[in-house]
Amino acid sequence: MKAIESIPDRKLLLFKSCMVGQEYPGVETATRYVFDRLGVDYCINDEQSCCTGIGHYTDIFEGLTTTAIAARNFAVARRCGYPNITCLCSTCYAINKEACELLNNNAEVRDKVNSIFKEKGFDDLIYEKGDMDPRTNFYHAVEIILSKVGKIQEEKKFDFSGVKTAAHHACHYYKVKYLDVVGSPENPQLIDTIAAACGASPLRWYEDRTLTCGMGFSQLHLNKNTSLQVTKTKLDSLQRAGVELMIHMCPNCHIQYDRYQPVIEKEFGVKYDMVHMNIAQFVALSMGADPYKVCGFQTHSVPLEGFLEKTGVI
Amino acid sequence: MIPYVNEYDTPDCKTLAETAKKSIRTPESLGLDRCIQCGACTASCPAARFTDYSPRQIVKKVLENDRSVLESEMIWSCFYCYSCNVRCPRNNSPVTIVQVLRQMAINEGIGVEKLAYFLEIGEYLAENGASKVPVAGIKNMERDLGERWIGIKRNLEVIRSELGLSSRDVRDTHGEVQAILESTGYFDREKWIKEKIQEKKINGFLNTNYYSDNEKKNGDFRFESDRKYTGQEALIV
Numbered sequence: 001m002k003a004i005e006s007i008p009d010r011k012l013l014l015f016k017s018c019m020v021g022q023e024y025p026g027v028e029t030a031t032r033y034v035f036d037r038l039g040v041d042y043c044i045n046d047e048q049s050c051c052t053g054i055g056h057y058t059d060i061f062e063g064l065t066t067t068a069i070a071a072r073n074f075a076v077a078r079r080c081g082y083p084n085i086t087c088l089c090s091t092c093y094a095i096n097k098e099a100c101e102l103l104n105n106n107a108e109v110r111d112k113v114n115s116i117f118k119e120k121g122f123d124d125l126i127y128e129k130g131d132m133d134p135r136t137n138f139y140h141a142v143e144i145i146l147s148k149v150g151k152i153q154e155e156k157k158f159d160f161s162g163v164k165t166a167a168h169h170a171c172h173y174y175k176v177k178y179l180d181v182v183g184s185p186e187n188p189q190l191i192d193t194i195a196a197a198c199g200a201s202p203l204r205w206y207e208d209r210t211l212t213c214g215m216g217f218s219q220l221h222l223n224k225n226t227s228l229q230v231t232k233t234k235l236d237s238l239q240r241a242g243v244e245l246m247i248h249m250c251p252n253c254h255i256q257y258d259r260y261q262p263v264i265e266k267e268f269g270v271k272y273d274m275v276h277m278n279i280a281q282f283v284a285l286s287m288g289a290d291p292y293k294v295c296g297f298q299t300h301s302v303p304l305e306g307f308l309e310k311t312g313v314i
Numbered sequence: 315m316i317p318y319v320n321e322y323d324t325p326d327c328k329t330l331a332e333t334a335k336k337s338i339r340t341p342e343s344l345g346l347d348r349c350i351q352c353g354a355c356t357a358s359c360p361a362a363r364f365t366d367y368s369p370r371q372i373v374k375k376v377l378e379n380d381r382s383v384l385e386s387e388m389i390w391s392c393f394y395c396y397s398c399n400v401r402c403p404r405n406n407s408p409v410t411i412v413q414v415l416r417q418m419a420i421n422e423g424i425g426v427e428k429l430a431y432f433l434e435i436g437e438y439l440a441e442n443g444a445s446k447v448p449v450a451g452i453k454n455m456e457r458d459l460g461e462r463w464i465g466i467k468r469n470l471e472v473i474r475s476e477l478g479l480s481s482r483d484v485r486d487t488h489g490e491v492q493a494i495l496e497s498t499g500y501f502d503r504e505k506w507i508k509e510k511i512q513e514k515k516i517n518g519f520l521n522t523n524y525y526s527d528n529e530k531k532n533g534d535f536r537f538e539s540d541r542k543y544t545g546q547e548a549l550i551v
Contacts, residue, residue, distance in 0.1 A: 054445045062503070222390070262459075
């Protein structure tokens with residue numbers, strides 16, 4: 001289990017996420033806003049590429065390519081002096097952590113990756129065993145925010161007391177490297193703890209709490225009906241529990257719940273009352289950030305205006 | 315046979331189980347041999363809940379070295395959610411074993427048509443350093459998500475600029491990502507897959523209807539189904 005005290009707030013490379021950038025850019029700006037307010041030392045580096053997660057989990061990338069791309073990104077992080085890779089997306093987190101483990105433990109793969117770098121003249125990308133530590137160099141942004149929960153409580157401008165929230169902790173955060181999670185992988189509470197610090201009333205357990213969002217990489221595109229049935233199951237459970245706000249930590253889950261909630265309503269003839277946001281957007285809001293200029297709610301599919309008016313934000 | 319041998323994902327071994335254990339897709343400590351067929355994987359599987367997919371059955375087939383599993387539709391139903399990975403009491407990992415099986419199937423040209431949709435991700439990544447939803451996916455999303463989403467996408471560059479971000483999310487990888495993809499053999503493999511898809515299309519085997527109503531996934535072997543038991547409503551705490 002990962003100890004909260006061990007989570008760093010210095011030398012973090014905020015790892016850009018392709019799906020955040022293209023669908024919910026407000027997640028990146030809200031995270032930056034929160035990090036700035038909490039005094040976190042981080043940098044963003046445009047040399048960092050996609051982790052390959054989307055291609056890896058749609059089976060088009062094999063492990064060697066994924067590992068070589070990861071090794072390159074590790075070099076980018078080390079070169080700029082910000083070696084603590086901090087992800088906005090749970091798949092980036094899992095891909096990087098696993099690649100690091102492989103590069104440290106599998107000499108054959110490491111040598112192969114390094115021989116590619118040498119052949120191409122990319123000597124500064126070469127990865128030596130132990131250059132990165134899979135346990136101490138890789139974080140999800142939500143862990144950094146959790147480690148500052150006391151300060152969030154002090155800094156909050158809006159009180160969300162009485163707002164019934166439910167968390168969806170991302171599968172690739174807590175089910176891939178499950179021994180290295182803050183809290184129990186059977187019932188992670190990171191988002192709930194942060195939401196409570198913002199004054200909300202999180203629902204600590206609900207039916208199907210650990211069910212995946214349903215995106216399933218190729219599943220949404222190849223088996224849409226099954227994919228949406230999985231998503232619907234969780235939304236149904238939240239509706240029964242009277243949840244107003246569902247909070248996520250991964251852009252893939254965010255797309256699945258926010259973008260596809262109206263689709264499920266139409267295709268399955270149901271109606272849901274909950275709205276969606278990322279935990280960084282929620283914390284930024286509670287600290288007084290602008291819902292559009294910082295949180296970027298204008299890119300959401302389920303309109304948040306009703307929620308923002310009710311809670312007095314706008 | 316595929317010209318580029320995917321030797322790290324699918325190392326050539328005598329049995330499926332050996333390949334799965336040696337593959338870099340599975341954890342080093344994979345407890346495949348320790349599987350007790352308890353079914354915790356299937357019990358926690360979202361695909362098993364809505365289709366006839368069964369990770370327990372797939373693991374059984376792998377242990378029995380039954381290569382017909384590679385031709386089963388079933389291996390393409392996994393969500394890669396890793397619920398089985400976290401729940402297995404014996405440190406087995408059906409989700410990563412399925413990843414190896416899919417790679418083995420691809421090497422033999424089985425199921426390659428399912429990749430058609432996603433192949434442009436590689437080229438886009440090489441060029442821009444980022445990934446994106448493939449064009450076919452965008453078309454489906456436009457149809458499903460409608461005007462609001464189309465409007466958001468149309469205004470994205472403006473919205474990003476207003477948020478203080480660069481108007482487009484393009485990375486500066488100095489051509490390194492392109493070079494890496496060339497050297498690992500990614501593009502050779504992609505080319506081979508494309509040819510194979512074309513070949514299948516010509517032979518008329520390709521089902522281009524991604525939204526077929528028939529999404530039943532009972533695969534090619536007769537998997538038992540316990541779907542008749544409707545169960546009790548779970549308590550909401």
